[in-house]
Amino acid sequence: MHRIVEKKVLSDEVFLYRIEAPLIAESRKPGQFVIVQTDTEYGERIPLTIADADPVAGTITLIFQVVGDATHRLAALPEGGVIENVLGPLGRPTHIEHVGMVVCVGGGIGVAPLHPIAQAMKRAGNRLIVILGARTEKLIILESEMRALSDEFILCTDDGSRGRKALVTEPLREVCARTPKPDQVVAIGPPIMMKAVSETTRPFAIPTIVSLNSIMVDGTGMCGGCRVTVGGQTRFVCVDGPEFDGHEVDFTNLMQRLRTYKPFEDQAHERCHLELQIQELKKHA
Amino acid sequence: MTYSNPESLERIAREHLAELESRTEPLKPKERLRIPPQVMPEQPPEERRHNIREVALGYGPAQARLEALRCLQCKNAPCVEGCPVRIDIPSFIRAIAENRPEEAIAIIKRNSILPAICGRVCPQETQCQAPCTVGKSLKNIAAAVSIGRLERYAADWEREMGRAKPPEVKPETGRKVAVIGSGPASITVAADVRREGHAVTMFEAFHKPGGVLLYGIPEFRLPKRIVEEEIETLRKMGVEIRTNFVVGRTRTLNDLLEKDGYDAVFIGAGAGLPKFMNIEGENLVGVFSANEYLTRANLMRAYDRERARTPIYPSRKVAVLGGGNVAMDAARMALRIGAAEVHLIYRRTEAEMPARVEEVAHAKEEGVQFHLLQNAKRILGDEYGRVRGIELLRYELGEPDDSGRRRPVVIPESELVMEVDTVIVAIGNEPNPLIRQTTPGLQIARGGTLVVDEDGRTSIPRVFAGGDIVLGAATVILAMGEGRRAAAAINAMLAEK
Numbered sequence: 001m002h003r004i005v006e007k008k009v010l011s012d013e014v015f016l017y018r019i020e021a022p023l024i025a026e027s028r029k030p031g032q033f034v035i036v037q038t039d040t041e042y043g044e045r046i047p048l049t050i051a052d053a054d055p056v057a058g059t060i061t062l063i064f065q066v067v068g069d070a071t072h073r074l075a076a077l078p079e080g081g082v083i084e085n086v087l088g089p090l091g092r093p094t095h096i097e098h099v100g101m102v103v104c105v106g107g108g109i110g111v112a113p114l115h116p117i118a119q120a121m122k123r124a125g126n127r128l129i130v131i132l133g134a135r136t137e138k139l140i141i142l143e144s145e146m147r148a149l150s151d152e153f154i155l156c157t158d159d160g161s162r163g164r165k166a167l168v169t170e171p172l173r174e175v176c177a178r179t180p181k182p183d184q185v186v187a188i189g190p191p192i193m194m195k196a197v198s199e200t201t202r203p204f205a206i207p208t209i210v211s212l213n214s215i216m217v218d219g220t221g222m223c224g225g226c227r228v229t230v231g232g233q234t235r236f237v238c239v240d241g242p243e244f245d246g247h248e249v250d251f252t253n254l255m256q257r258l259r260t261y262k263p264f265e266d267q268a269h270e271r272c273h274l275e276l277q278i279q280e281l282k283k284h285a
Numbered sequence: 286m287t288y289s290n291p292e293s294l295e296r297i298a299r300e301h302l303a304e305l306e307s308r309t310e311p312l313k314p315k316e317r318l319r320i321p322p323q324v325m326p327e328q329p330p331e332e333r334r335h336n337i338r339e340v341a342l343g344y345g346p347a348q349a350r351l352e353a354l355r356c357l358q359c360k361n362a363p364c365v366e367g368c369p370v371r372i373d374i375p376s377f378i379r380a381i382a383e384n385r386p387e388e389a390i391a392i393i394k395r396n397s398i399l400p401a402i403c404g405r406v407c408p409q410e411t412q413c414q415a416p417c418t419v420g421k422s423l424k425n426i427a428a429a430v431s432i433g434r435l436e437r438y439a440a441d442w443e444r445e446m447g448r449a450k451p452p453e454v455k456p457e458t459g460r461k462v463a464v465i466g467s468g469p470a471s472i473t474v475a476a477d478v479r480r481e482g483h484a485v486t487m488f489e490a491f492h493k494p495g496g497v498l499l500y501g502i503p504e505f506r507l508p509k510r511i512v513e514e515e516i517e518t519l520r521k522m523g524v525e526i527r528t529n530f531v532v533g534r535t536r537t538l539n540d541l542l543e544k545d546g547y548d549a550v551f552i553g554a555g556a557g558l559p560k561f562m563n564i565e566g567e568n569l570v571g572v573f574s575a576n577e578y579l580t581r582a583n584l585m586r587a588y589d590r591e592r593a594r595t596p597i598y599p600s601r602k603v604a605v606l607g608g609g610n611v612a613m614d615a616a617r618m619a620l621r622i623g624a625a626e627v628h629l630i631y632r633r634t635e636a637e638m639p640a641r642v643e644e645v646a647h648a649k650e651e652g653v654q655f656h657l658l659q660n661a662k663r664i665l666g667d668e669y670g671r672v673r674g675i676e677l678l679r680y681e682l683g684e685p686d687d688s689g690r691r692r693p694v695v696i697p698e699s700e701l702v703m704e705v706d707t708v709i710v711a712i713g714n715e716p717n718p719l720i721r722q723t724t725p726g727l728q729i730a731r732g733g734t735l736v737v738d739e740d741g742r743t744s745i746p747r748v749f750a751g752g753d754i755v756l757g758a759a760t761v762i763l764a765m766g767e768g769r770r771a772a773a774a775i776n777a778m779l780a781e782k
Contacts, residue, residue, distance in 0.1 A: 023535050032534075040492050042586060044594040069594055085492040087529040217580050217595075218500075220490050220531055221718050224559040224574035234561060234568060239718055253568055256670030260570050264596035 002086045007079040013066045022058030030116035031094030035219040037085040044070040049113030063112035069268035090219045091242045100183040102126040107189020114188045133168035137161035169200045176204040198246030208246035291326030295345035323352040330650040334620045337504045349438040353382035363416035369766040372396045389439040404437025451521040455482035463547040465532045468496025469761045470752030471553035473768030485524045490531040500584035533723035552750040557717030566664030571672030575615040575711035600624045600707035607711035608638035615709045616653045632660035632693040674704045716754045741771030
């Protein structure tokens with residue numbers, strides 16, 4: 001049982017939960033994730049990245065976007081409520097070292113897992129350039145936190161509602177073209193963004209790490225649902241990843257695999273909406 | 286085989302038994318051999334392929350006694366030699382024949398702590414029933430005494446009568462043992478170590494304990510309430526069970542020993558990474574490991590579409606690759622999930638299939654179509670990256686290989702295409718990788734299994750291991766046997782200090 005100590009609505013669809021998970025708070029490292037299940041009997045297990053942790057308070061911070069049934073149910077929990085099952089930390093931690101200049105590129109909700117990595121990169125003595133992107137102003141998260149960490153901060157939105165009107169790849173290309181060029185790029189966001197980032201850095205031969213979020217059941221290497229094609233080889237996101245060399249990842253395959261249960265998910269999400277509405281109506285009746 | 290309904294099987298057995306009991310002379314071996322082998326009562330195939338309930342319904346009392354009367358009570362008891370945990374089989378069978386089920390279960394429990402489970406899932410035809418004199422005399426191994434079904438009968442009797450009692454626990458010793466995983470090896474170790482009065486904590490990564498008994502073996506073969514009751518017994522004995530705890534990540538094995546004060550650790554983390562064939566198209570949408578498919582269906586209960594939140598792929602035509610129990614489970618589960626056609630593809634013949642004979646028979650009765658001496662060459666996808674078919678190659682059997690089975694040899698240019706929308710790969714697992722990745726100093730064999738001595742000791746002092754993480758993919762009973770030996774070694778070590 002994991003109590004939700006703090007619940008914040010970051011935007012319409014994006015929530016921040018600080019939850020009690022003392023063991024995970026103590027052992028987690030940047031780049032790792034958890035698997036969350038709201039209901040032991042029938043709930044779905046979903047992977048969520050860890051945005052932050054406080055080992056003293058024994059809490060971890062999860063930031064998630066409502067995209068389907070499971071996240072919807074999670075979002076419906078109140079502050080003070082409990083999440084029945086949280087497993088972690090899972091995945092290999094990010095390899096952090098002093099390389100010189102690091103560019104962290106975050107898209108949408110991907111900024112959440114990027115935050116602890118950026119923190120660690122900075123702490124390791126790297127010069128840090130942060131490029132944040134979102135569809136629109138409302139979907140920007142952790143702006144001040146990321147700004148505070150960075151030596152250079154670039155913000156862009158698809159619709160120009162805040163910052164530069166551009167995709168993240170535009171400023172990224174400019175940064176890559178500078179002399180000296182960056183030593184490493186870390187990109188976390190929607191797969192299509194990570195793909196574009198990897199294509200942008202490829203001609204500059206800048207090592208590019210991406211963090212993949214895939215379909216998972218157990219998260220410990222048992223089910224194989226999370227497999228991705230990397231450099232022509234099958235790899236498991238949960239035990240081999242979640243971070244891989246962006247230049248080697250088969251993003252097309254990843255995106256196709258992420259849509260495996262799309263019809264089911266849409267239907268379940270719909271049903272979930274209805275059930276929650278009924279609950280609300282009952283409460284007011 | 287024609288289907289007989291359970292009531293008539295029990296009625297016929299009752300009549301037969303009455304006739305035998307009316308006689309005053311003890312039965313002669315020849316007469317015992319003439320008693321017909323008792324057919325297991327089952328749900329009719331056309332019904333069960335649409336439900337998740339247990340297929341085999343279990344013997345009634347008359348059937349059980351009649352089957353038990355078939356046993357010749359051999360002095361040399363070859364069946365006991367065939368049992369990995371050496372249950373005193375003739376004695377427990379005699380107790381059933383003489384209508385003393387309570388004694389029967391007590392005899393079984395001296396050697397096996399999970400009889401209701403082993404009676405259902407053990408490969409008896411290659412173990413205790415293989416050397417059975419009755420089968421040999423009748424020149425038909427299928428006509429051996431059904432030892433497994435009788436074991437199940439005794440265990441079910443005890444449970445249904447509410448007679449099952451948790452084993453006695455000796456006074457607390459103040460020693461602490463960590464058990465990693467909650468499958469058959471770990472359950473055995475937890476029970477045997479706890480009995481000696483040591484504190485036991487069981488760590489399970491999933492949200493429910495039971496391991497492969499829960500996520501792997503389907504409800505229709507092993508009802509989950511039976512597994513839950515075994516876990517409940519551990520709880521009653523005072524075993525602490527911590528779910529959502531993955532050793533290697535939440536805490537490392539060294540943390541358990543150095544920081545958390547455990548005096549010994551048993552690693553029963555089981556199978557891990559599912560094996561794939563490394564063929565083209567294996568990461569297409571619609572290709573699943575049997576582990577994933579079965580976990581969604583079993584543990585996550587995706588068969589219950591009304592309530593379960595976990596999706597399962599809506600298949601119409603399914604190809605299952607493999608010939609073991611897991612392949613049969615996946616094929617039969619796919620039918621129950623709603624597939625119109627399920628094709629099982631195996632590169633040898635039925636004689637070489639590692640699956641239990643009963644599972645193969647059940648799969649066929651339920652309509653799984655077998656394609657023998659064929660194997661996948663590649664999986665074909667459509668423009669959305671979804672499976673649209675599988676290209677197969679035909680094989681013939683050549684010379685025997687290392688395993689003694691005749692090696693399948695590909696027939697050149699024998700390609701054929703089968704249209705399917707789903708492919709389930711059931712060709713085995715590699716051991717769980719997490720513990721070896723996060724525990725320096727742990728000696729690993731080729732293939733990733735842990736190296737242990739005959740008592741289950743690993744290369745790290747105070748750390749033991751058993752089950753699939755040592756054996757590779759094996760059976761419940763072998764895991765239990767390993768657990769027994771490791772528990773005895775742990776108890777001996779703790780008694781010395």
